[in-house]
Amino acid sequence: MRSLSELNIMIIIRILGFLLLIEGAFMFTGIPFSITQCNENCYSLLISGAITAFSGTIMWFFTRKHANKNLGKREGYIIVALTWVIISLFGTLPFLISGTIPKFTDAFFETISGFTTTGATILTDIESLPKGILFWRSMTHWIGGMGIIVLTVAILPVLGIGGMQLYTAEMPGPTKEKLHPRITQTAKRLWGIYVLFTILQTLLLMLGGMDLFDSLCHTFGTMATGGFSTQNASIAGYSPYIQYVIIIFMVLAGTNFTLHYLSLHGRLRKLWENEEYRYYILIMLFTGILLTVFLALLDDKPFEAAFRTAVFQVVSIVTTTGYITDDYLLWPKFLWIIIFLLMFVGGMAGSTGGGMKVMRQLLIFKNSSVELKRLIHPRAIIPVRLSGKVVPQDIIFKIMTFFLLYMIIFAFGTLVMSFTGLDFETAIGSTAATLGNIGPGIGMVGPVGNYSEIAIGGKWFLAFLMLLGRLELFTILILFSPAFWKK
Amino acid sequence: MRSLSELNIMIIIRILGFLLLIEGAFMFTGIPFSITQCNENCYSLLISGAITAFSGTIMWFFTRKHANKNLGKREGYIIVALTWVIISLFGTLPFLISGTIPKFTDAFFETISGFTTTGATILTDIESLPKGILFWRSMTHWIGGMGIIVLTVAILPVLGIGGMQLYTAEMPGPTKEKLHPRITQTAKRLWGIYVLFTILQTLLLMLGGMDLFDSLCHTFGTMATGGFSTQNASIAGYSPYIQYVIIIFMVLAGTNFTLHYLSLHGRLRKLWENEEYRYYILIMLFTGILLTVFLALLDDKPFEAAFRTAVFQVVSIVTTTGYITDDYLLWPKFLWIIIFLLMFVGGMAGSTGGGMKVMRQLLIFKNSSVELKRLIHPRAIIPVRLSGKVVPQDIIFKIMTFFLLYMIIFAFGTLVMSFTGLDFETAIGSTAATLGNIGPGIGMVGPVGNYSEIAIGGKWFLAFLMLLGRLELFTILILFSPAFWKK
Numbered sequence: 001m002r003s004l005s006e007l008n009i010m011i012i013i014r015i016l017g018f019l020l021l022i023e024g025a026f027m028f029t030g031i032p033f034s035i036t037q038c039n040e041n042c043y044s045l046l047i048s049g050a051i052t053a054f055s056g057t058i059m060w061f062f063t064r065k066h067a068n069k070n071l072g073k074r075e076g077y078i079i080v081a082l083t084w085v086i087i088s089l090f091g092t093l094p095f096l097i098s099g100t101i102p103k104f105t106d107a108f109f110e111t112i113s114g115f116t117t118t119g120a121t122i123l124t125d126i127e128s129l130p131k132g133i134l135f136w137r138s139m140t141h142w143i144g145g146m147g148i149i150v151l152t153v154a155i156l157p158v159l160g161i162g163g164m165q166l167y168t169a170e171m172p173g174p175t176k177e178k179l180h181p182r183i184t185q186t187a188k189r190l191w192g193i194y195v196l197f198t199i200l201q202t203l204l205l206m207l208g209g210m211d212l213f214d215s216l217c218h219t220f221g222t223m224a225t226g227g228f229s230t231q232n233a234s235i236a237g238y239s240p241y242i243q244y245v246i247i248i249f250m251v252l253a254g255t256n257f258t259l260h261y262l263s264l265h266g267r268l269r270k271l272w273e274n275e276e277y278r279y280y281i282l283i284m285l286f287t288g289i290l291l292t293v294f295l296a297l298l299d300d301k302p303f304e305a306a307f308r309t310a311v312f313q314v315v316s317i318v319t320t321t322g323y324i325t326d327d328y329l330l331w332p333k334f335l336w337i338i339i340f341l342l343m344f345v346g347g348m349a350g351s352t353g354g355g356m357k358v359m360r361q362l363l364i365f366k367n368s369s370v371e372l373k374r375l376i377h378p379r380a381i382i383p384v385r386l387s388g389k390v391v392p393q394d395i396i397f398k399i400m401t402f403f404l405l406y407m408i409i410f411a412f413g414t415l416v417m418s419f420t421g422l423d424f425e426t427a428i429g430s431t432a433a434t435l436g437n438i439g440p441g442i443g444m445v446g447p448v449g450n451y452s453e454i455a456i457g458g459k460w461f462l463a464f465l466m467l468l469g470r471l472e473l474f475t476i477l478i479l480f481s482p483a484f485w486k487k
Numbered sequence: 488m489r490s491l492s493e494l495n496i497m498i499i500i501r502i503l504g505f506l507l508l509i510e511g512a513f514m515f516t517g518i519p520f521s522i523t524q525c526n527e528n529c530y531s532l533l534i535s536g537a538i539t540a541f542s543g544t545i546m547w548f549f550t551r552k553h554a555n556k557n558l559g560k561r562e563g564y565i566i567v568a569l570t571w572v573i574i575s576l577f578g579t580l581p582f583l584i585s586g587t588i589p590k591f592t593d594a595f596f597e598t599i600s601g602f603t604t605t606g607a608t609i610l611t612d613i614e615s616l617p618k619g620i621l622f623w624r625s626m627t628h629w630i631g632g633m634g635i636i637v638l639t640v641a642i643l644p645v646l647g648i649g650g651m652q653l654y655t656a657e658m659p660g661p662t663k664e665k666l667h668p669r670i671t672q673t674a675k676r677l678w679g680i681y682v683l684f685t686i687l688q689t690l691l692l693m694l695g696g697m698d699l700f701d702s703l704c705h706t707f708g709t710m711a712t713g714g715f716s717t718q719n720a721s722i723a724g725y726s727p728y729i730q731y732v733i734i735i736f737m738v739l740a741g742t743n744f745t746l747h748y749l750s751l752h753g754r755l756r757k758l759w760e761n762e763e764y765r766y767y768i769l770i771m772l773f774t775g776i777l778l779t780v781f782l783a784l785l786d787d788k789p790f791e792a793a794f795r796t797a798v799f800q801v802v803s804i805v806t807t808t809g810y811i812t813d814d815y816l817l818w819p820k821f822l823w824i825i826i827f828l829l830m831f832v833g834g835m836a837g838s839t840g841g842g843m844k845v846m847r848q849l850l851i852f853k854n855s856s857v858e859l860k861r862l863i864h865p866r867a868i869i870p871v872r873l874s875g876k877v878v879p880q881d882i883i884f885k886i887m888t889f890f891l892l893y894m895i896i897f898a899f900g901t902l903v904m905s906f907t908g909l910d911f912e913t914a915i916g917s918t919a920a921t922l923g924n925i926g927p928g929i930g931m932v933g934p935v936g937n938y939s940e941i942a943i944g945g946k947w948f949l950a951f952l953m954l955l956g957r958l959e960l961f962t963i964l965i966l967f968s969p970a971f972w973k974k
Contacts, residue, residue: 333905333909337902337911338902341898364891368891368895371885396884398858400887401855401858401887404851411831415821415828421820425911478863483859484863
């Protein structure tokens with residue numbers, strides 16, 4: 001008999017198999033778009049989907065005896081980490097088979113960049129790719145976004161990572177040791193909102209004159225806070241109307257989906273009562289207006305254009321989407337340094353946004369100011385409050401640990417990337433932009449640059465950073481801890 | 488009757504007066520070196536010293552009725568912050584009166600850079616200054632170093648700042664609410680060691696052929712981990728013997744002086760048992776050897792020269808001294824990025840070194856790794872240990888708060904400095920180098936650069952950062968908290 005504490009490998013294989021089956025099905029959805037330009041690469045999506053779904057089916061079928069086995073925390077960690085790796089491995093098939101991205105390193109970089117909703121690309125001429133392949137590329141974002149909603153709202157709180165416990169209080173969800181009980185229910189509700197917003201944005205973009213294909217691709221990139229576009233110029237070539245639509249949906253995608261759920265169920269007041277939400281909106285508003293003023297004065301732009309340019313870039317970076325309408329590296333230095341600092345904000349927890357998350361920033365600022373009061377009144381117990389409620393000290397502790405680990409990895413990452421031969425700004429920029437799941441950074445990998453010139457080792461390292469950042473660091477790091485593998 | 492909780496301004500003035508009296512006396516010590524080159528500026532030290540000492544005497548005399556009043560924590564904070572500001576204000580006199588640094592902003596920058604043991608200079612041709620003035624310039628380091636030893640070992644632990652409580656356990660010292668009881672005793676012991684090392688280093692430098700003047704100035708710069716030199720080329724022009732002597736004394740100056748006290752009293756084993764000390768030495772050894780290998784291979788230097796160059800720069804940056812023998816910005820990029828990252832290490836707490844301090848880094852790394860174990864065993868209480876002893880969670884909490892505040896100030900500082908028109912690297916470099924009390928940074932303020940080209944506003948801001956960094960952030964920030972000024 002297998003003891004309960006032993007790792008249940010069969011159930012891991014079974015769940016991964018199920019997810020591959022779904023991935024394969026998603027690959028087929030791009031086929032209608034590839035039919036119109038059918039050439040020798042026409043069948044790449046069909047073949048890739050078939051291989052992926054077939055592999056999934058085999059894994060699912062041969063583990064059917066283990067369907068009702070218990071799923072513990074350790075299995076949870078392994079499944080989460082392996083999911084992103086395995087769907088990215090199979091996700092490279094359309095690129096490789098079609099020959100659009102012939103090198104495996106590049107294909108893997110592009111795919112994991114998609115699934116982690118990063119949006120960093122190695123492509124130099126996006127528009128030359130067949131539509132079916134571009135559709136799959138944007139689809140990886142959308143799937144990744146779905147995954148991340150479940151992960152942060154339903155799974156990470158149970159695993160106790162980096163202050164995510166704060167969310168279990170907000171939403172009826174699983175609080176027990178075992179993972180599966182209410183995940184399905186929570187996931188269904190939030191996915192419903194995700195799909196609703198996706199339909200809404202697609203329609204609004206089509207209203208602005210975009211065709212169905214471009215509308216869907218850009219909606220996928222927006223809702224997942226991903227950033228893959230079908231155009232070499234990202235969003236710069238589109239009308240102001242389109243740009244405003246994307247701004248609004250980037251803000252929505254960077255918002256905690258639990259808040260959307262509550263708002264849509266009549267509790268709109270909950271939104272503004274939520275301190276994290278207020279802070280999230282105010283950061284973007286404040287820096288947006290600040291940049292507007294400077295761009296209007298220094299670049300001599302008309303006010304509306306300055307406002308749109310400023311707010312688009314700010315919202316895109318804060319929500320970690322990474323779409324752009326202007327090359328911020330051409331702005332005066334201190335303006336793009338503001339953009340660079342915004343890369344460390346991140347969306348709200350429980351959104352599809354990456355990065356450190358607004359909530360963590362807010363609590364760390366609050367704790368720093370409370371610490372001064374504690375020094376003045378050393379005997380008083382002065383707690384940190386969020387939306388009026390006391391935040392337990394041990395959660396602040398976990399959040400600070402997360403934040404510091406993020407900074408340590410950022411520093412170490414910069415060093416590694418500079419070792420691959422990059423200049424200082426590109427090393428810093430590529431690390432911040434991948435760890436924060438943003439996409440464009442500074443230096444060579446800025447808004448009009450891309451990741452094609454990074455060395456092979458550097459690409460694999462950045463892919464690892466995307467995964468680390470997307471899975472809230474600990475989910476990956478814990479797998480490197482010897483204690484994890486002991487009974 | 489004045490209530491006990493009311494701020495006792497008289498005692499603050501009295502103590503500051505006493506310190507000015509001492510400062511004036513120290514100014515006179517440079518006179519012997521100025522006699523040999525007596526010109527129209529000859530009397531500047533004499534006049535400055537007289538003004539300073541006279542001002543101090545007046546402050547001291549007119550508050551004589553308040554000599555035995557109680558000194559509370561609030562007065563403690565104010566005295567600490569004001570001390571560095573006021574002695575820096577009076578410390579500008581020799582530069583202003585002699586006309587060697589005619590602008591007040593520059594003179595204040597240079598003086599506070601001295602007293603905070605930073606070593607950032609606005610001078611472009613150091614060697615053109617009269618000896619008496621250079622002696623005073625180096626003397627500000629030595630006085631600042633004396634001040635910081637008392638501050639970190641005797642005063643900050645009582646104020647409860649950033650984990651400094653860890654030191655009260657090591658050394659018999661004040662643990663009560665009131666400040667004065669045993670400060671004198673602790674200070675005398677540690678100052679004894681400081682003076683002893685100063686004499687020793689001066690003699691060893693003279694043995695290497697340096698004259699008394701240069702030996703004293705460089706010893707002041709070393710023992711205080713300051714970095715002001717009398718030469719434009721810093722230490723680059725001196726013999727290997729001199730460079731090794733300075734390396735050794737930089738390491739000593741960056742070590743907790745309490746450990747020196749214990750070692751000199753026969754408890755040498757205490758040194759290696761101290762985990763912070765081991766970590767401090769190992770960081771320098773590891774990066775030193777790493778850089779040696781790269782410099783030997785890439786720069787094609789002979790092994791001894793590569794080793795000396797690598798270790799000198801590493802030790803100088805880690806201890807926050809800032810002397811240099813080579814322009815590390817000319818090294819391959821990833822090597823100077825290592826140097827840049829070392830700027831965030833800092834010396835040991837209780838040394839004259841600035842920065843974040845080795846102890847804080849060590850505890851944060853330990854806590855991060857322990858946090859992974861806590862995730863795996865959520866019900867177990869797993870403490871962080873330092874030198875085998877459990878470190879209370881609330882001290883780790885304070886240390887993390889300190890670290891995060893440091894990073895926030897660093898990010899904000901970079902933004903402010905880029906606003907003054909600096910490029911990205913110089914903005915980052917000047918902020919890191921002043922906040923960490925190092926001196927040379929990267930970019931325009933690198934090893935062969937200086938701070939002369941920084942805008943006036945930027946110089947005042949950097950002066951503020953030096954003060955913030957030197958006084959462990961909270962001592963200054965608390966004065967901006969409204970709660971501090973309420974009864």
